[in-house]
Amino acid sequence: MGQASIFQAPHRSLRAASLLLSASLLASSLVACGNSARDDRAGGTGPLPIGAAIALTGNASVIGQDQRIGLELARDHFQGNGPALELTIEDGGSDEGTATNAFRSLISADVVALIGPSLSQQAFAVDPIADRAGIPVIGPSNTATGIPEIGPFVSRVSAPVAQVAPLSIAAALRLNPKIRSAAVFYAQDDAYSTSESKIFQQALIDRNLKPVAVIRTSVSDTDFQSQITETLRRNPDLIVISGLPSDGGNLVRQLRELGFKGTLVAGNGMNSPNIYSICQRFCDGLLIAQAYSPESTTPINRAFVAAYTKARGGAVPPQFSAQAFAAYQVIAETLSSLQVSLPAGATLAALPRAELRRRLNTALLKGRYQTPLGEIRFTPEGEVIQKQFYVAQVRMNPDGRSGRFQLLPTVPTP
Amino acid sequence: MDTLLQILINGISTGAVYGLVALGYTLVFSVLGVINFAHGAVFTLGAYLTYLLLGGAVGANGLLAGLHLPFALPFWAALPIAGLLTALVSLGVEASAFRPLRRQQAEPLLYLITSLGAGVILVNLLQILLGAEGYSLPTTALGSLPTTLSLAGAQLRTVQLVLLLVAAVVLAVLSVWLEGSRSGKALQAVSEDPTTARLLGIDSDAMIRLGFAVSGFLAGIAGGLVSLSLSISGPYFGISYGLKALGVLVLGGLGSVPGAVLAGLIVGCAEALVPAEWSGYRDAIAYAFLFGVLLLRPQGLLGRPQISKV
Numbered sequence: 001m002g003q004a005s006i007f008q009a010p011h012r013s014l015r016a017a018s019l020l021l022s023a024s025l026l027a028s029s030l031v032a033c034g035n036s037a038r039d040d041r042a043g044g045t046g047p048l049p050i051g052a053a054i055a056l057t058g059n060a061s062v063i064g065q066d067q068r069i070g071l072e073l074a075r076d077h078f079q080g081n082g083p084a085l086e087l088t089i090e091d092g093g094s095d096e097g098t099a100t101n102a103f104r105s106l107i108s109a110d111v112v113a114l115i116g117p118s119l120s121q122q123a124f125a126v127d128p129i130a131d132r133a134g135i136p137v138i139g140p141s142n143t144a145t146g147i148p149e150i151g152p153f154v155s156r157v158s159a160p161v162a163q164v165a166p167l168s169i170a171a172a173l174r175l176n177p178k179i180r181s182a183a184v185f186y187a188q189d190d191a192y193s194t195s196e197s198k199i200f201q202q203a204l205i206d207r208n209l210k211p212v213a214v215i216r217t218s219v220s221d222t223d224f225q226s227q228i229t230e231t232l233r234r235n236p237d238l239i240v241i242s243g244l245p246s247d248g249g250n251l252v253r254q255l256r257e258l259g260f261k262g263t264l265v266a267g268n269g270m271n272s273p274n275i276y277s278i279c280q281r282f283c284d285g286l287l288i289a290q291a292y293s294p295e296s297t298t299p300i301n302r303a304f305v306a307a308y309t310k311a312r313g314g315a316v317p318p319q320f321s322a323q324a325f326a327a328y329q330v331i332a333e334t335l336s337s338l339q340v341s342l343p344a345g346a347t348l349a350a351l352p353r354a355e356l357r358r359r360l361n362t363a364l365l366k367g368r369y370q371t372p373l374g375e376i377r378f379t380p381e382g383e384v385i386q387k388q389f390y391v392a393q394v395r396m397n398p399d400g401r402s403g404r405f406q407l408l409p410t411v412p413t414p
Numbered sequence: 415m416d417t418l419l420q421i422l423i424n425g426i427s428t429g430a431v432y433g434l435v436a437l438g439y440t441l442v443f444s445v446l447g448v449i450n451f452a453h454g455a456v457f458t459l460g461a462y463l464t465y466l467l468l469g470g471a472v473g474a475n476g477l478l479a480g481l482h483l484p485f486a487l488p489f490w491a492a493l494p495i496a497g498l499l500t501a502l503v504s505l506g507v508e509a510s511a512f513r514p515l516r517r518q519q520a521e522p523l524l525y526l527i528t529s530l531g532a533g534v535i536l537v538n539l540l541q542i543l544l545g546a547e548g549y550s551l552p553t554t555a556l557g558s559l560p561t562t563l564s565l566a567g568a569q570l571r572t573v574q575l576v577l578l579l580v581a582a583v584v585l586a587v588l589s590v591w592l593e594g595s596r597s598g599k600a601l602q603a604v605s606e607d608p609t610t611a612r613l614l615g616i617d618s619d620a621m622i623r624l625g626f627a628v629s630g631f632l633a634g635i636a637g638g639l640v641s642l643s644l645s646i647s648g649p650y651f652g653i654s655y656g657l658k659a660l661g662v663l664v665l666g667g668l669g670s671v672p673g674a675v676l677a678g679l680i681v682g683c684a685e686a687l688v689p690a691e692w693s694g695y696r697d698a699i700a701y702a703f704l705f706g707v708l709l710l711r712p713q714g715l716l717g718r719p720q721i722s723k724v
Contacts, residue, residue, distance in 0.1 A: 056546065057541065057546055057648075057649075057650070058546075058648070058650060059647065059648065059650075061546035061547070061648055062546065062547050062548060062648075064546075065475045065545070065546060065547065187694070188694035188695075189694060213690065213691070214691065215690050215691060215693060216691060216692065216693065216694035216695070217693055217694050218693075218694045218696070218697070220654055221693070221694075221696075222644040222645060222647055222651070223424075223428060223643075223644055224693075225420075225424040225571065225574070225686075226421050226424045226425070226685075226686045226687075226688070226690065226693070227690040227693045229417055229420045229421055229424065229569075229690075230417070230421075230689070230690035231690060232569075233417060245548060246548050246645070246647035246648065246651075247647075249548065249550075249645065250644055250645050250647070253550070253553075253645070254571070257561050257562060257571050258562065258569055258571060259562060259569050274547050274548065277473065277547065277548055277549055277550055277645075278548045278549075278550050278645045278647075279550075280550055280552070280553050281553060282553070312474060313474075315474075400552070400553060400554075401552070
């Protein structure tokens, strides 16, 4: 095998590569110039583009796949009501880099509003890009503390962890008042998990349950056997997990396999039927706080559940699909009301895009929306105000592969 | 004491998988002098194939949603069949990403790109066909074996012991084949010096193909074992194992078969001994350890020093 170095004498292929790179850079600059020029002109007459960047690949893809269904159902549901909208879904991956590329690509496509990304960790990286560009961005599943504070164009339909997470601890204590000690596992490389775990730990302290172990894991971990061995030596009655379906599901399975018989509480990141295939029969009994109930009987939720059930062969919609539906609904209904407020003959598409985005953001934060999540509205900063939350307990079927989120008695919003 | 035993068995079982994957890299490296970056993807494929052969159905998000084989094999049959199928895929990788470049006597760096490309294509195909959701082998895959076993007071998952046992058998068979069979010795001869081996009448191309096939088999078996113990967290889950095994390959000494096994066990145990509270930094600690060893011994634990001729 020849060992000639590519660093020897200028290589023709290297020169060609340099030329190609330069040409690409030049082309990118031209595209960028084109976009900035386009921001100032009137939009035109076509459908209004809405962009969504969600995790279709990587660790969080199980969340993104739930969200894609919710978005597609919302697009179909609101088609024909109000101005024509065109939804583009981009893969935002499960990391900040991919989400940044997806946001930039959608911004280049001159979208009116953005939905996404799937993870809070990504939101801290990409929401400032949309905010600087003056594009309203709605987080469908970003629950970490500090998301709406990123900027005036950032809001979310996903209730913050501070509101939701403590409910499952309260439910665990209602189910088993003898709980005296707790251990905490969280993915230290994920902003949502870290943020949620702080809330969980405070909730435990508030109830005189000082954690006997706080174990920092990683979202890419699947093997927790050594950590579990050490933790179980400290005999916790309750274990609280903040992670995503893949790492969290494996953790639940291994905890049960290694003999943990106490109560398990999981955070919002594991709030998906996609955990069934990972922890299987060991998912049974897991407590997870919910921002959505498929059993709600409001007309919009009945329509959403019917559409979802039809699309997914009888399956019950998960929270992430409902939240994605709500995010699209907020944008669609606000644009619809803006259209109505225009003089006869005028269209939103004809407005300068920057002006349309500004009006959309202002109106969006003032509205009330009857969504599958129940009635929601926003604070002036973009924080969602939601009326009702729930706690569900996972109940696995005898086959150990399918199950359901069985709601415990409802808990009113504090 | 029981906790230490438990942690050590955790480490050895994890290390055995690293060793299996690293051996796959080693076999290709020893005959071609290049790294096969598609190896992690072949490992992933092995996990999916084991799942499907056990009768698992494709989830809702892939093009093949709902599909399952009309039969369900027991784990003991599914695992070697998955290994054989990944051996065929590995041969495909050799034919498409390596052989054309070899014929043109291309730079070794180019193999890196073509094999990486083959790996990315394979992973994306898996995602398109099977979706990105996680899959787990049924918890009943080991039949009537209990979920946990008690050994000297330590509580152990049965799957860990099965993983360890299978890995040990595979490694033993591989050693016997390499040292005791004609084809194993021919493979070693090609890894020593392909030109001399050719002059001695050994078909180097056939040996390279054999190296890829065995490498693919090992990756498939390792993928199937990991999917039994943990889960398939999506088409990308082989990447971290592939990267870790690359570190193991270097630590053991490039091209050294016993080195890959030894280094796998060392890295597995080093990871298991990281305190639980710091387990989120396990990779950083494992790589820092690797870094330190390589500073002291650049040729790896059992590698031979490179002699530069001027």
